[in-house]
Amino acid sequence: MGRYFGTDGFRGKAGVVLTAEHAFKTGRYLGWYYGKKHLDDKARIVIGKDTxxxxxxxxxALAAGITSSGADAYLLHVTTTPCVSYITRTEDFDCGVMISASHNAFYDNGIKLMNGKGEKMDDELQDAIEDYIDGKTEELPFAAEDRIGCTVDFYTGRNRYIGYLTNLATRPFEDHKVALDCSNGSSWMIGPAVFNALGAKTYVIHNKPDGLNINRNCGSTHIESLKEYVKENKLDVGFAFDGDADRCLAVDENGNEVNGDKIMYICAKYLKSKGQLPSNTVVTTIMSNFGLYKALDAAGINYEKTAVGDRYVYENMKAYNHLIGGEQSGHIIFRKHARTGDGLITAIMLMEVMIDTQLPLSVLAEPCKMYPQVLKNVVVDDKDGTLAEQKVMDAVNHCTEELGDTGRVLLRKSGTEPVLRVMSEATSTEECEKYVDYIIESMKESGHLIEVKK
Structure with missing residues (x-):
């Protein structure tokens, strides 16, 4: 983990943790770095942003940094993270930059970097950018005269992405009433454009961004209003995106949430039935629900478990040629179509299953039953020391043996705090509480526990 760039970019409170100077210096380094590879022309870097x-x-600031280092900056303006990824890899850009803090509140922001393949940027280059930001390397030369870069209005890139999405659907969405919760974010124009083009009867909410209302009581992290909207208007399905639309959660015709685990199950089972899941595997993170694994077992589908983060999901998919993977949060990757999670592709894939099978979403999701889950964050004096404590390991093993194939316990470190996350899934919430508290008590007895966070 870098000093600024984590698994999902450089993110923090705008003007405090992430400043305009950080953005300028990031642009300066990217323009210089990729410019070295272009002797007869200029490097090309594409930028998108949320609302x-x-x-x-x-x-x-990014465009100023890029052009002052001699590269050209192409502006997609307000668009989604997966749009930047798609345009970067299909339009031969050196790299892509997305300005977004995803599902965070408006006062945060972030910078996500992508390589020329539309994948998340290599750690080595991000480390070099951090060194430049911190003044650990020599100052870079400024471009002069005709070597100064240009800023190019590239809104047409959004239209190409919309065309790509509409061509993914193999059948029209006519006669289907679909709600889209655009989270007052990046999808507010693109989402309705795609579903209207595909012939759906589209109902759109939270599509009036004002710069301050992104993710506010809406979108994939606040799906309650979409649930009510679908029920009240008797719609067939609803889709909720996050601020940069790389996530999607669904709501069935009864107003029930269909989370990322259920979406992966539905799509993987459908692809398998069509002979389009060649590795017969779904890539999940360790935080996917136990119910997903039980449902995949019943469907005869294998699964992988990675560390938390879509980056690790994609790396596993790429290494072993798996086609579908993601997180419970709705960050789902269909690697045949994208290099990152894409909320709109996820919605299109679900619509394809519903239309082809002629089954409502509630029926498709029913076999994947989510187990109750309890998660408690525990502050400890030493994360690694606590995990190595025999008394704690004995407690984890005891719970695992008792649960057998009816649940599980999980103990993992926070990446940013002196916190261990203790999680249990079982057939009842009371059972989950019992096992989580049993493990926490072992931490207390071993002398490592400081407090259980509220």
Missing amino acids: RRSSYMYES
Whole structure:
């Protein structure tokens, strides 16, 4: 983990943790780094942004940094993270930059970097950018005269992405009433454009961004209003995106949430039935629900478990040629179609299953039953020391043996705090509480426990 760039970019409170100077220096380094590879022409870097007020500031700062180092900056303006990824890899850009803090509140923002393949940037280059930001390397030369880069309005890139999405659907969405919760974010224009083009009767909510209302009581992290909207309007299905639309959660015709685990199950089972799941495997993270694994077992589908983070999911998919993977949060990757999670592709894939099978979403999701889950965050004096404590390991093993194939316990470290996350899944919430508290008590007895966070 870098000093600034984590598994999902450089993210923090706008103007405090992430400043315009950080963005300018990031642009300076990217323009210089990729410019070295272009002797007869200029490097080309594409930038997209979400609807936060601060995104415009960072767009200008990044473009200034890129062009002052002699590269050209292409502006997609407000668009989604997967759009930037798609355009980067299909339009021969050196790299892509997305300005977004995803599902965070408006006062945060972030910078996500992608390589020329539309994948997340290599750690080595991000480390070099961090060194430049911190003044650990020599100052870079400024471009002069005709070597100064240009800023190019590239809104047409969004249209190409919309065309790509509409061509993914193999059948029209006519006669289907679909709700889209655009989270007042990146999908507010693109989402309705795609579903309207595919012939759906589209009902759109939270599509009036004002720079301050992104993710506010809406979108994939606040799906309650979409549930009510689908029920009240008697719609067939609803889809909720996050701020940069790389996530999607669904709501069935009864107003029940269909989370990322259930979406992966539905799509994997359908692809298997069509002979389109060649590795017969779904890639999950260790935080996927036990119910998903039980449902996949019943369907005869294998699964992998990675560390938490879509980056690790994609790396596993790429290494072993798996086609579907993701997280319970709705960050789902269909690797045949994208290099990152894409909320709109996820929605299109679910619509394909519903239309082809002629089954409502509730029926498709029913076999994947989520187990009750309890998660408690525990502050400890030493994360690694606690995990190595025999008394704690004995407690984990005891719980695992008692649960057998009816649940599980999981103990993992926070990446940023002196915290261990203790999680249990079982057939009842009371059972989950019992096992989580049993493990926490072992930490207390071993002398490592400081407090259980509220």
